[in-house]
Amino acid sequence: MDRFIQVLVDGWATGSLYGALAVAVVLIYRATGIVNFAQGELAMFSTFIAWGLMQAGLPLGLAVLATLALSFVGGMLIERVIIRPVEGGEVLTLVIVTLGLYILVNSLAGWIWGFGNRAFPSLFGDGSFDVAGAAVPYESIGIVVVLIALVAILFAVFQRTKVGLAMRAVAMNPESSRLHGISVGRTLMIGWGVAALVGALAGVLIAPRLFLDVNFMGAVLIYSFAAATLGGFDSPLGALIGGWIVGIAEGLAGTYVDFIGSDLKILVPLTVILVVLLIRPTGLFGSAEVARA
Amino acid sequence: MSAKRLRPAAWGVVVLLAVLLPFFFNAYRVGQFTQAAALAIAVLGLNLLVGYSGQISLGHGAFFALGAYASAISITDLGVPYLLTLPIAGAVCALAGFLLGLPALRLRGLYLALVTLGVAIATPQIIKRADGLTGGTQGMSLDKITAPAWSGLADDQWLYFVTLAVAALMFVVAGFLVRGRVGRALVAIRDNEIAARTMGVDLARFKIGVFAVSAMYAGVGGALFTISIGFLAPESFPLALSFAFLAAIVVGGLATIGGALFGALFIEFVPVYAADVDEALAGVIYGGVLILFMYLLPGGVMGLVRRISSTKATPRGTDDAQAGAGHRLGGGAADAGAARERVRAQ
Numbered sequence: 279m280d281r282f283i284q285v286l287v288d289g290w291a292t293g294s295l296y297g298a299l300a301v302a303v304v305l306i307y308r309a310t311g312i313v314n315f316a317q318g319e320l321a322m323f324s325t326f327i328a329w330g331l332m333q334a335g336l337p338l339g340l341a342v343l344a345t346l347a348l349s350f351v352g353g354m355l356i357e358r359v360i361i362r363p364v365e366g367g368e369v370l371t372l373v374i375v376t377l378g379l380y381i382l383v384n385s386l387a388g389w390i391w392g393f394g395n396r397a398f399p400s401l402f403g404d405g406s407f408d409v410a411g412a413a414v415p416y417e418s419i420g421i422v423v424v425l426i427a428l429v430a431i432l433f434a435v436f437q438r439t440k441v442g443l444a445m446r447a448v449a450m451n452p453e454s455s456r457l458h459g460i461s462v463g464r465t466l467m468i469g470w471g472v473a474a475l476v477g478a479l480a481g482v483l484i485a486p487r488l489f490l491d492v493n494f495m496g497a498v499l500i501y502s503f504a505a506a507t508l509g510g511f512d513s514p515l516g517a518l519i520g521g522w523i524v525g526i527a528e529g530l531a532g533t534y535v536d537f538i539g540s541d542l543k544i545l546v547p548l549t550v551i552l553v554v555l556l557i558r559p560t561g562l563f564g565s566a567e568v569a570r571a
Numbered sequence: 572m573s574a575k576r577l578r579p580a581a582w583g584v585v586v587l588l589a590v591l592l593p594f595f596f597n598a599y600r601v602g603q604f605t606q607a608a609a610l611a612i613a614v615l616g617l618n619l620l621v622g623y624s625g626q627i628s629l630g631h632g633a634f635f636a637l638g639a640y641a642s643a644i645s646i647t648d649l650g651v652p653y654l655l656t657l658p659i660a661g662a663v664c665a666l667a668g669f670l671l672g673l674p675a676l677r678l679r680g681l682y683l684a685l686v687t688l689g690v691a692i693a694t695p696q697i698i699k700r701a702d703g704l705t706g707g708t709q710g711m712s713l714d715k716i717t718a719p720a721w722s723g724l725a726d727d728q729w730l731y732f733v734t735l736a737v738a739a740l741m742f743v744v745a746g747f748l749v750r751g752r753v754g755r756a757l758v759a760i761r762d763n764e765i766a767a768r769t770m771g772v773d774l775a776r777f778k779i780g781v782f783a784v785s786a787m788y789a790g791v792g793g794a795l796f797t798i799s800i801g802f803l804a805p806e807s808f809p810l811a812l813s814f815a816f817l818a819a820i821v822v823g824g825l826a827t828i829g830g831a832l833f834g835a836l837f838i839e840f841v842p843v844y845a846a847d848v849d850e851a852l853a854g855v856i857y858g859g860v861l862i863l864f865m866y867l868l869p870g871g872v873m874g875l876v877r878r879i880s881s882t883k884a885t886p887r888g889t890d891d892a893q894a895g896a897g898h899r900l901g902g903g904a905a906d907a908g909a910a911r912e913r914v915r916a917q
């Protein structure tokens with residue numbers, strides 16, 4: 279029973295992290311219809327920046343804040359320079375360009391920081407407390423709280439602010455939005471900036487649980503795709519809840535299904551993606567898309 | 572000389588160069604060219620799927636790995652002669668491609684990319700887990716293939732010519748496939764599925780079929796590649812391999828046959844030379860090339876070759892229909908992409 283609760287809590291925290299990256303993926307998908315395959319690598323790059331800032335003497339909290347700001351600007355620049363020329367293009371073109379970005383960012387990080395791995399400190403310290411005999415790390419609770427707050431803020435921004443309204447309008451119909459005086463380009467840049475910021479947050483939260491190296495987000499990406507698919511590709515709340523389900527399912531499968539163990543956990547997100555896409559392609563909270571020929 | 576006659580002439584030169592090549596390089600280099608030829612088969616297979624039929628696979632490294640292991644296991648455990656394992660690898664992968672093609676029918680564009688990406692990521696783990704068959708992380712070693720005495724060739728030259736012959740056969744078959752009814756059906760599916768169906772194209776048959784054929788090509792390529800290297804382990808088939816295949820078809824030119832040659836040479840030799848500068852440089856080049864080609868040269872090297880040869884040979888580009896196939900995909904926004912308007916029902 280203790281073990282069961284432990285698995286649940288761990289899965290919940292891990293799932294929140296998958297959810298965090300999934301939220302970043304969803305933000306860009308909502309705004310531009312692009313699934314950004316480079317999202318995880320951008321988060322990895324941001325995390326390395328935070329690590330570099332700490333090496334330069336900044337305290338953890340300040341380094342993370344500076345990283346979030348830098349990531350926001352970086353995300354906007356990437357949209358303007360790399361994505362803008364192919365925006366609205368065919369799916370294949372977009373997939374290839376964001377995959378190119380994936381490989382480019384991954385290798386650049388390897389070039390700059392090398393391929394070794396490093397420990398990354400947790401924002402919430404190492405302590406834990408007992409719940410029904412299971413040790414719950416403060417970190418897990420901290421991650422879950424931060425993520426819920428994040429989704430709440432995003433929701434408020436989307437529903438209650440002018441920028442949020444503009445972002446929803448651009449996602450729905452860029453042409454009409456432009457006619458209404460919305461700067462579509464600037465709005466998309468902000469969308470990518472916010473996504474990069476959220477990704478960076480995911481990165482600095484995930485890094486303490488794994489080791490920081492250039493490939494540490496590779497596997498996380500597929501879990502967060504599973505989370506986004508399960509939650510519905512255009513719903514941030516869905517992404518978070520999808521992350522929780524995937525995280526807990528992964529923990530349970532890894533612990534209680536002998537065949538899966540720790541080696542084949544990667545099959546969990548893959549199965550989730552396949553099953554959801556085949557049975558309910560819009561996910562739990564997504565909206566259906568109507569194609570006009 | 573007209574473009575019509577230029578094409579066979581160009582292929583003639585390529586074949587001549589390929590045949591002469593092993594007599595001018597040392598065994599190590601010949602081995603690399605052998606691997607490039609094997610890669611070319613897999614790249615061509617991926618291009619049939621992505622370039623012609625428009626179905627995105629980010630996971631062809633998985634089929635490559637499956638073919639490699641099918642061949643290696645047949646050789647070591649069953650004692651099958653090396654070359655007879657090629658059809659085995661091909662058949663196993665065709666079956667796997669058929670099975671993955673079934674769900675792919677319902678998954679379009681992005682979603683298919685997601686699923687195949689997942690398959691590519693899971694591949695090394697699955698190989699490790701099936702250690703009873705695959706030797707797990709230890710990997711498997713194969714004895715080098717030996718040249719028969721009558722050939723008078725060194726071992727590496729013999730393997731090169733065998734690989735070259737198989738590759739040539741696969742290229743010719745693919746060429747006939749895409750120039751005929753099948754090719755037209757695939758391109759029609761890519762450019763407008765609804766119109767294709769209206770014209771009587773059996774979508775399911777062609778989409779699953781091209782998946783199986785594409786996987787078969789990747790499997791045969793993987794088998795030959797592994798025979799040439801002589802060793803295989805889970806780490807031989809990382810996610811980066813699937814990405815390299817994608818880079819290869821973009822460099823060579825989407826929806827081209829000859830492009831696979833350029834693409835394969837690119838992914839065989841760029842890492843070799845890039846590694847001298849920095850371990851990470853090959854990736855930087857791959858990533859940069861993927862992005863830049865989509866902007867500047869969406870038809871890849873073949874697109875460039877065709878543009879040059881058609882402006883010289885036929886002033887008012889009668890050959891444009893063919894040159895256009897590659898550009899279509901990259902130039903996107905103008906035609907098919909814009910025609911399919913996205914509306915959200917909210």
